[in-house]
Amino acid sequence: MTTTSLGKVYIADRIWIAVALLHQQLCLRRDFTKDEIRKKMEDEGLADGVDRGSINVHLNEHCVANVAPSTGKYRMLYETSPGGNLRLFRPGDFTYATRYQKRKPSKIVPKREEIPPQYWQLLDWYETWSKESHAQDAPINWEDDPLIRLIGSGKHIWADEHADEYVNRLREEPA
Secondary structure: OOOOOOOHOHHHHHHHHHHHHHHOOOOOOOEHHHHHHHHHHHHHHOOOOOHHHHHEEEEEEEEHHOOOEEEEEEEEOEEEOOOOOEEEOOOOOOOOOOHHHOOOOOOOOOOHHHOOHHHHHHHHHHHHHHHHHHHHOOOOHHHHHHHHHHOOOOOOOOOOOHHHHHHHHHHOOOO
């Protein structure tokens, strides 16, 4: 069954669609305010027929992986600072422990058959984006950093003298 009407699309899926569209359109941005997400939902017609309070609860807790859940235990969004901006969840992001469910895994992306066909490309885009952007956050290879490689390069200067003694001697010398 293919869903074409937004009336049957879950609020969490509507929010995910809006955030995915923001990521695509503003690809240099890391995250988005909740107001920007609500505005995108309105612009796309994704907020039609949905109570603003329900959207707020989803943006504040139901969909956010690193926030303690009440009832909704989705992992569709990630809060980049406490009470702050949001971005799409990526595998490997910190998840609040009680969001893990034994019987059924937490929802990360909408099911293709549960969203309108015009948004299906977002699911394909997300698969690539989540891997690429995760790679950008990979640990830094400090051995390649020219400043880090300088560590210890001047230690021969203080080889005969303790560092504190050297500093005290410098302070005593007339300027």
